[in-house]
Amino acid sequence: MAGAATSNRQRSKFAPYLMILPALAYLGIFFVVPFFSLARTSLSSSGGSVFLPTLTFSWEFGNYFDAFSHFRDQIIRSFSYALVATLVCLLLAFPLAYVIAFKAGRYKNLILGLVILPFFVTFLIRTIAWKTILADDGWVVSALNAIGLLPSEGRLLSTSWAVIGGLIYNWIIFMILPLYVSLEKIDPRLLEASKDLYSTAPRSFRKVILPLAMPGVLAGSMLVFIPASGDFINADYLGSTQTTMIGNVIQKQFLVVKDYPAAAALSLVLMSIILVGVLLYTRALGTEDLV
């Protein structure tokens, strides 16, 4: 932005601040303040009934202890499901992103359009479709059972794998696109050069493509991992009581049980784990690569 300094004349020094003020004020009230409310709730003790819960602020740090001890399984499950989903997304997305970036030629736009298209159908309806596909009387289960690939109970629905599969499907686009963007930026002459210098294909991949694709890998991983670790729809639609995640607990405690302090503490635990990761990441790479 070399021209910025010279074109600034005639412009008030305060103009940019006036321009950012409305949005920052809005986000201050409806993004920052809510976190104070959340923190306050997480340190309150609850009383009253389910129909009319009352909150008293009392520095109840025990809520955090309770959140960890009562919902340890869900916390571990959320992050391990999200981790597996992120890794599988990376494995599936890489060949597709690579082919779009280097091999698609004039079909590049078409394939990119096709990649985005399924996401014009509501997230919930796509997940319902997976419920249909993985159903006990569906042909996928019958086929897998016929060749004996399914374990004992012979089901796909209500298993961890169904939930992880749902997470993978719903967020894979956020792996494909950042990967594509960083692969697209690679100069193909670098690959030719490495070949001219007698590098083997796997070695070129490791020494040239992978390092240059790293920003995409990291951005994609975060964009998949964050929403996947907080999700509760896939566990709700495709899983069972044995596959609940943090999101399910937060949702249930807030909207059904109405134990606000426990739910608030759990939300903040989830948020802080993720925030630490994001800050480390933006520090390392700058925000421009993230978006």
Added chain:
Amino acid sequence: MTSQGLPAVIEAVEAPRTPKTVKGGRKWGDLLLRIAAGLVLLYLFVPIFVIILFSFNHPAGKFNYSWQGFTLDNWAHPFKYPALTEALKLSLNVAAVSTAIALVLGTLVAIALVRQRFRGSTAVDTFLVLPLTAPEVVMGAALLTLFLDFNWAAGYTTIVVAHIAFEISFIAMTVRARMRGFDWTLEDASMDLGASPTRTFFKVTLPLIVPGIVAAAMLSFALSLDDFIITYFVSGSTVTYPLYVNAAVKAAVPPQINVLATAILVISLILLAAGTLYRRKRIDV
């Protein structure tokens, strides 16, 4: 689509594309790579095929989960369930209102960030990313506690307020991404030629950034229409389109859900194609 990743979508769509093809690699490796990519692409479409197919299903019970037989009835009566139609209308309303407000707020920030260096612009940048990195369930929970603290009754207003909150960052990022690399000396030229700053803004700056604003508006609209998690926390007893779908999963899934989803898909496809053709035409001229 969930809110976090959309800027990645924009960048992928907006990134400059060179029709390069890298030759080489062993032939078999190359073929294997293409097959893998093709299978992944096919995988993305499997549920979509199922959704379209099941819009023609004649379900036996309340749930449209297993194939019973072909019928055109559902397509003949897409608005058979008034509650579904009302929910869709409400979602369109929320999307339009929240996008209009967020567009003003987000675009102003984007212009300030791209056009001017000012003290604290990096901090603003980082701050804008934060709402995109907060898991939706946490953002919904935080807003719910705010509304509880202030005794705001959950309903239409709280839904719109929440939607604006997650749309602002996303719009600011999108418009900013589109505005990078413009030739801003055009503004200087306009003022050198005697135009007032106001006139310069309307005649030079605005036409330059309109495509970015339109793209941001369209995606913000789609984002709002599709939002379930945050809305679920702040909606009270108000039912938007995704909330109707969620309730249906627990009670009864009519095939009309598939009909409307397919219709929305087709309409988006037409809009997308029209947009692409329009842009191509303008570039040709």
